[in-house]
Amino acid sequence: MDLIERAAQKAAKKEKEGRSLVERAADKASTSGSKPVGIGIGTPRPIGEPRPDPSSLNPAAPVEKKPEFKGIGDPGTGPRPRAEAPASNTDKLVSAFEAKTDGLAIGVRGAIAATEPGAEQKSDAGQKGNRKSRRTEEIDLLALREAGYITPDMPPNLMSEEFRIIKRSLLLTAFAKGDKKVKNSNIVLVTSSNPGEGKTFCTINLALSIATEQDVTVLLVDADFSKPEVLNRLGVAGGRGLMDVVADGELDLSDCLVRTNIPNLVLLPAGRQHNLTTELLASERMEHMVNELSNRYPDRIVIFDSPPVLASSAASVLALYMGQTVFVIEAEKTTEPQIKESLSMISACENINLILNKTRYSGSNKKFASYYGYGGR
Numbered sequence: 217m218d219l220i221e222r223a224a225q226k227a228a229k230k231e232k233e234g235r236s237l238v239e240r241a242a243d244k245a246s247t248s249g250s251k252p253v254g255i256g257i258g259t260p261r262p263i264g265e266p267r268p269d270p271s272s273l274n275p276a277a278p279v280e281k282k283p284e285f286k287g288i289g290d291p292g293t294g295p296r297p298r299a300e301a302p303a304s305n306t307d308k309l310v311s312a313f314e315a316k317t318d319g320l321a322i323g324v325r326g327a328i329a330a331t332e333p334g335a336e337q338k339s340d341a342g343q344k345g346n347r348k349s350r351r352t353e354e355i356d357l358l359a360l361r362e363a364g365y366i367t368p369d370m371p372p373n374l375m376s377e378e379f380r381i382i383k384r385s386l387l388l389t390a391f392a393k394g395d396k397k398v399k400n401s402n403i404v405l406v407t408s409s410n411p412g413e414g415k416t417f418c419t420i421n422l423a424l425s426i427a428t429e430q431d432v433t434v435l436l437v438d439a440d441f442s443k444p445e446v447l448n449r450l451g452v453a454g455g456r457g458l459m460d461v462v463a464d465g466e467l468d469l470s471d472c473l474v475r476t477n478i479p480n481l482v483l484l485p486a487g488r489q490h491n492l493t494t495e496l497l498a499s500e501r502m503e504h505m506v507n508e509l510s511n512r513y514p515d516r517i518v519i520f521d522s523p524p525v526l527a528s529s530a531a532s533v534l535a536l537y538m539g540q541t542v543f544v545i546e547a548e549k550t551t552e553p554q555i556k557e558s559l560s561m562i563s564a565c566e567n568i569n570l571i572l573n574k575t576r577y578s579g580s581n582k583k584f585a586s587y588y589g590y591g592g593r
Contacts, residue, residue: 543569
């Protein structure tokens with residue numbers, strides 16, 4: 217080759233070398249029949265393929281598109297589903313039973329649940345929660361004393377001593393043994409011939425006096441259904457009581473009892489008024505209830521404040537169940553015929569004790585008065 221050709225080739229070579237990389241790549245692509253490739257630094261990629269993230273640790277790996285938020289919470293298709301609680305032994309046993317018996321396990325769940333540990337304790341707790349707690353009422357002892365009643369915290373006086381004598385006779389009969397034992401001897405009825413003779417006053421004082429005994433408890437029953445006064449005088453709210461229990465066979469007597477701040481005293485309200493009071497009191501249920509009251513608590517005295525004998529037939533019916541009766545007579549007012557007629561109407565009770573109320577003593581004949589008056593109160 218002559219010098220001219222060499223010089224021409226050398227000039228052409230320099231001209232090529234002086235061209236940019238882009239121009240040389242275009243010449244190479246036009247001369248080769250290969251498939252067009254993307255232009256750029258790195259591994260060629262097909263046209264239309266998304267560009268990789270250069271900040272990724274693996275640029276060649278495709279980048280997944282993050283799901284959009286469709287609501288408040290985690291990204292995705294909606295709220296996060298709650299995790300199901302593990303199936304209990306009951307659910308597992310019932311499911312297995314249903315699978316074998318083709319759905320005949322209706323009513324078995326409760327029976328199986330009773331065999332689970334702690335089922336008995338849960339049942340007892342539920343029953344206790346459903347039971348109503350027994351009422352407790354506060355008796356204002358100061359107001360009671362100011363109204364003329366004796367209270368457990370007051371010093372001895374004339375009236376408290378007189379009721380001590382009255383209650384001692386009743387207690388001896390109530391807790392007699394052997395041949396002297398009387399049926400329902402611890403059930404005491406307090407009544408009178410006419411209203412206003414002081415039977416409720418004597419009933420409350422008698423109950424308060426017996427409540428001071430160390431080994432005796434008192435259940436004071438307001439059985440004057442037409443004019444119940446016992447709870448009102450004690451400042452205690454009424455409620456369901458004796459007549460409700462007799463009329464409703466599903467009602468328990470213990471649900472109607474009212475505890476007080478006097479430890480040995482429990483109250484039973486009269487309950488609602490009923491147009492068949494006498495008939496209900498003469499029922500077999502009433503008899504069973506009185507017998508239960510008498511025998512369930514051998515250390516308890518049950519005192520019924522009854523309606524007046526000549527004002528209501530309820531008193532004569534109540535006398536059928538009583539072991540003792542306290543008959544209150546107003547001094548200088550109640551007549552002898554009234555007393556005889558009343559006593560004949562309550563003659564079903566053989567042990568009848570008389571209290572002469574509202575008496576006026578003359579000076580030297582006062583029992584205990586001079587002694588307690590001298591010693592002070």
